Amino acid sequence: MDYLADERKKAEFDVDEMKIVWAGSRHAFEVSDRISKLVANDPGFRKDTRTMLARKELFKNTLRKAAYAWKRIHDLHLSEEEASRLRFYVDEPAYTDLHWGMFVPAIKGQGTDEQQKKWLPLAYKMQIIGCYAQTELGHGSNVQGLETTATFDPQTDEFVIHSPTLTSSKWWPGGLGKVSTHGVVYARLIINGEEHGIHGFIVQLRSLEDHLPLPGVTVGDIGMKFGNGAYNTMDNGVLRFDHVRIPRNQMLMRVSQVTRDGKYKQSDVPRQLVYGTMVYVRQTIVADASCALSRAVTIATRYSAVRRQFGSQNGGPETQVIDYKTQQNRLFPLLASAYAFKFVGEWLTWLYNDVTQRLQASDFSTLPEAHACTAGLKSLTTTATADGIEECRKLCGGHGYLCSSGLPELFAVYVPACTYEGDNTVLLLQVARFLMKTVSQLGSGKKPLGTISYMGKIEHLMQSRCTVQKAEDWLKPSQVLEAFEARAVKMAVSCAKNLSKFTNPEEGFAELSADLVEAAVAHCQLIVVSKFIDKLQQDIPGKGVKQQLEALCGIYYLYLLHKHQGDFLATSYLTPKQAALANDQLRALYTKVRPNAVALVDSFNYTDHFLGSILGCYDGNVYPKLYDAAWKDPLNDSVVPEGYHEYVRPLLKQQLHTAKL
Numbered sequence: 001m002d003y004l005a006d007e008r009k010k011a012e013f014d015v016d017e018m019k020i021v022w023a024g025s026r027h028a029f030e031v032s033d034r035i036s037k038l039v040a041n042d043p044g045f046r047k048d049t050r051t052m053l054a055r056k057e058l059f060k061n062t063l064r065k066a067a068y069a070w071k072r073i074h075d076l077h078l079s080e081e082e083a084s085r086l087r088f089y090v091d092e093p094a095y096t097d098l099h100w101g102m103f104v105p106a107i108k109g110q111g112t113d114e115q116q117k118k119w120l121p122l123a124y125k126m127q128i129i130g131c132y133a134q135t136e137l138g139h140g141s142n143v144q145g146l147e148t149t150a151t152f153d154p155q156t157d158e159f160v161i162h163s164p165t166l167t168s169s170k171w172w173p174g175g176l177g178k179v180s181t182h183g184v185v186y187a188r189l190i191i192n193g194e195e196h197g198i199h200g201f202i203v204q205l206r207s208l209e210d211h212l213p214l215p216g217v218t219v220g221d222i223g224m225k226f227g228n229g230a231y232n233t234m235d236n237g238v239l240r241f242d243h244v245r246i247p248r249n250q251m252l253m254r255v256s257q258v259t260r261d262g263k264y265k266q267s268d269v270p271r272q273l274v275y276g277t278m279v280y281v282r283q284t285i286v287a288d289a290s291c292a293l294s295r296a297v298t299i300a301t302r303y304s305a306v307r308r309q310f311g312s313q314n315g316g317p318e319t320q321v322i323d324y325k326t327q328q329n330r331l332f333p334l335l336a337s338a339y340a341f342k343f344v345g346e347w348l349t350w351l352y353n354d355v356t357q358r359l360q361a362s363d364f365s366t367l368p369e370a371h372a373c374t375a376g377l378k379s380l381t382t383t384a385t386a387d388g389i390e391e392c393r394k395l396c397g398g399h400g401y402l403c404s405s406g407l408p409e410l411f412a413v414y415v416p417a418c419t420y421e422g423d424n425t426v427l428l429l430q431v432a433r434f435l436m437k438t439v440s441q442l443g444s445g446k447k448p449l450g451t452i453s454y455m456g457k458i459e460h461l462m463q464s465r466c467t468v469q470k471a472e473d474w475l476k477p478s479q480v481l482e483a484f485e486a487r488a489v490k491m492a493v494s495c496a497k498n499l500s501k502f503t504n505p506e507e508g509f510a511e512l513s514a515d516l517v518e519a520a521v522a523h524c525q526l527i528v529v530s531k532f533i534d535k536l537q538q539d540i541p542g543k544g545v546k547q548q549l550e551a552l553c554g555i556y557y558l559y560l561l562h563k564h565q566g567d568f569l570a571t572s573y574l575t576p577k578q579a580a581l582a583n584d585q586l587r588a589l590y591t592k593v594r595p596n597a598v599a600l601v602d603s604f605n606y607t608d609h610f611l612g613s614i615l616g617c618y619d620g621n622v623y624p625k626l627y628d629a630a631w632k633d634p635l636n637d638s639v640v641p642e643g644y645h646e647y648v649r650p651l652l653k654q655q656l657h658t659a660k661l
C-alpha cells in the first residue's frame, strides 16, 4: 500500500519530466535509473547492517563490495559512465574513490604524455591501486608548509623521498592505510641543496606480490573516525619514508621538469597547476552536494507528510507536520537548495571543462576564476549541505536520531566534506583574495569577466536602490539579481576600503578576515542564484515543471535574502519594508510548493536501497517498518541481555544497610 498516494495525487507537474531535468538529460536519467535498480536488487550490495559492524568486519565488507562492484562492471561490460554511476549507488566510501577520483586525475593532469602512457593503463586495469598523499600530520591547508623532501641524487638519477620529522608523516590520505600500492606523494623538491617548492611524485608503497610495505616505507591506518559505518569504510592512512629511492622519471613533470644533469626547468604553464587535482575534485564535490542534500530532503519530506501531531478536529486525523509553516520554513529552503546546487554544479562542470580546454591551448586567463569558483562553491555547498542534513534529522523529530532513519550516517559521512579538499574557511579566504584583486584592478581598464562581470557595473550598483513595491515584484529575476549584485559589490568594496587603511596589506587581510569571508559568501551566493535564474531561461518541457522550478528558485533566493537581511539593509539597497515584502512572497511560495513537495522529492528518483532510510521509504509505511527493525537489532537477540547476571542482578539482590535511603 502506498501511504503517500494522496500526496502524489496532489502534484501539479509532470514528475517524469522533472526526473529528466534533475538527471541532466534523458540519457543520464536512463543510465542512472537502470544502474540504481541494478544495485538495489543485488544482495551483494546490501548495506542495512553497516552501522552495527565493528571496524574490521566493516572494512573487510567494503573490500568485498569494491571487488564485487569491479566484477559486475566487467561482467556486464559497463561503460565508464555506467561504472561511475554504479560506484555512486553502491554508496560506500572506499579506496576506489581515491584511485579513480584523485590518483588517476593527478597523473592525467600533471603527468607528461610519456608518464600517462606508462601509468594510466596500469591504473585503469587496477593492476596498481593509487592514493593522493598530500596532507601531513603538521600541515594540511598550508600546502607550501609540507615537510616531506624529494632530494635529487645525480649519481643514481633518482629522488630520495624522506620524512625528516614526525610532523612530516603523511596523514589522512584515503586508501593509503591498508590498500594502496602506489601514491602520488607531494614533497618539497631539493636539487643541489636548493629548494624548488612542492611537486608530485609517483611512489610505490607496497609490494605487488605480498602487499608488504617496501623497504623504508612505514604505513598504516589512522584509526576510527566520527560516526558508525560512515567514513570508517575508508582506510585513511599514515605514511613515513626513510630515504626511499625512486627513478627521476617518477616526478610528475608536466608543470616543471628535472633534467638528467639536475637542472630544474619550469614549463610555460603556471605553477598553480600542481594544485590542479584539487580544483578538479572541488568541482566534483560541488556536483555531489546536491545528491547528499536531496537525499536528506527526500527522507525529511516523505516523513513530514506521514507524521501527524496535534490539530485533530472533531476526532479527525491530526495535522501532517509538513503543514506547519515552521516545518516548511526549515524544509522547503533545503529542497530549493538541492535544486539550486544541482544547477550550479552543472554549470561548474561546464566551467571546469572550458578551463581545461583553454589550458590545453595555453590560455591561462580563466584559471584564477576557475580556482575562485571551485573553491568558493565547494565551501558554500558543502557547508549548506552538512548543515542541511543535520536540520533534516531534527525535522524528523526523535526518529531522526535512529540509525535506521539513515540520517546520522549520512551526516557523519558527509560532514568531512567541509574540511577535505580544503577547509571551507581557508577556501573562502582564497575567494576573498580574488575579489580584492578584482576590486583593486577596477580602475585599470581591465574589464571584469565571467562571474565577476557585475563588478564592471560598480558605479551603478553602488548608487542604485531597490524598486520593489509589492510582494510579487520579488519574482522579477532582474530585480533579484540586482539586489544580490549590489550586496556583493558593496561588501567587497567596504572590505577593500578598510584594507587600504593598513600599511601592511597582509596584516590588514588577517585582521579583516571575518568580514572578507562574509563578502566571499555574498559573492558565491550571487553565483548560485544567477545560475538558477539562467537555468530557467532555458526551454524546460513538461507540464508545470518550469513553474515548480520558478517557485523553488524564488524560495532559494528569498530565503537567503531573509536570512542575510542584515547585509542587504546595511548596504542600504533595501528598505525594511521591502525586506518584509520579500518575506511575504517567501510564505506565498511555500504555499505553492506544499502540494508538490512529495512529488518534487520523488523526482530525484532514489531507490529505497540508496536512501537507506525507513523514514524516507517510498511507500511511507514508516511505523510497521520501524517497529520490525527494532526487533532485528542484535541487542534484542536475547530477552535477557548479556551482562545481566554479572552486573544487574547483583545490584538488584544486594542487601544494603542504607536501604532506607
Ligand SMILES: CCCCCCCC/C=C\CCC/C=C/C(=O)SCCNC(=O)CCNC(=O)[C@H](O)C(C)(C)COP(=O)(O)OP(=O)(O)OC[C@H]1O[C@@H](n2cnc3c(N)ncnc32)[C@H](O)[C@@H]1OP(=O)(O)O
Pocket: 084, 087, 088, 097, 098, 100, 101, 102, 132, 134, 135, 140, 141, 142, 143, 144, 174, 272, 273, 275, 276, 278, 279, 281, 284, 367, 368, 371, 419, 420, 421, 422, 423, 426, 430, 433, 437
Ligand atoms: C565514483 C567516483 C567518485 C569520484 C569522487 C572523487 C572525489 C572523492 C571525494 C572525496 C574524498 C575526499 C578526498 C580528500 C582529499 C583531500 O583532502 S586532498 C588534500 C586537499 N588539500 C587541500 O585542499 C589544501 C588546501 N590548501 C590549498 O589549496 C592551498 O595551499 C591554498 C590555501 C590555496 C594556498 O596555497 P598557496 O600558499 O600556494 O597559495 P597562495 O600564496 O595563497 O596563492 C598563490 C596564488 O595561487 C593561486 N592559487 C591557489 N590555489 C590555486 C589553485 N588550486 N588553482 C589555481 N590557482 C591557485 C592563488 O589564487 C594565488 O593567486 P594570485 O597570486 O593571483 O593571488
Ligand SMILES: Cc1cc2nc3c(=O)[nH]c(=O)nc-3n(C[C@H](O)[C@H](O)[C@H](O)COP(=O)(O)OP(=O)(O)OC[C@H]3O[C@@H](n4cnc5c(N)ncnc54)[C@H](O)[C@@H]3O)c2cc1C
Pocket: 098, 132, 133, 134, 135, 138, 139, 140, 141, 142, 171, 172, 173, 174, 231, 236, 416, 419, 420, 421, 422, 423, 424, 425, 426, 429, 513
Ligand atoms: C575524511 C578526510 C579525508 C581526507 N582525505 C585526504 C586525502 O585523500 N589526501 C590528502 O592529502 N588529504 C586528505 N585529507 C586531509 C584534508 O585535505 C585536510 O584535513 C584539509 O585540507 C584541512 O587541513 P588541516 O587538517 O590542516 O586543517 P587546518 O588548516 O589545521 O585547520 C584547522 C582550523 O584552522 C583554520 N585555519 C587554517 N588556516 C587558516 C588561515 N590561513 N586563516 C584562517 N583560518 C585558518 C581552519 O579554518 C580550521 O578551523 C582528508 C581529510 C579528511 C577529514
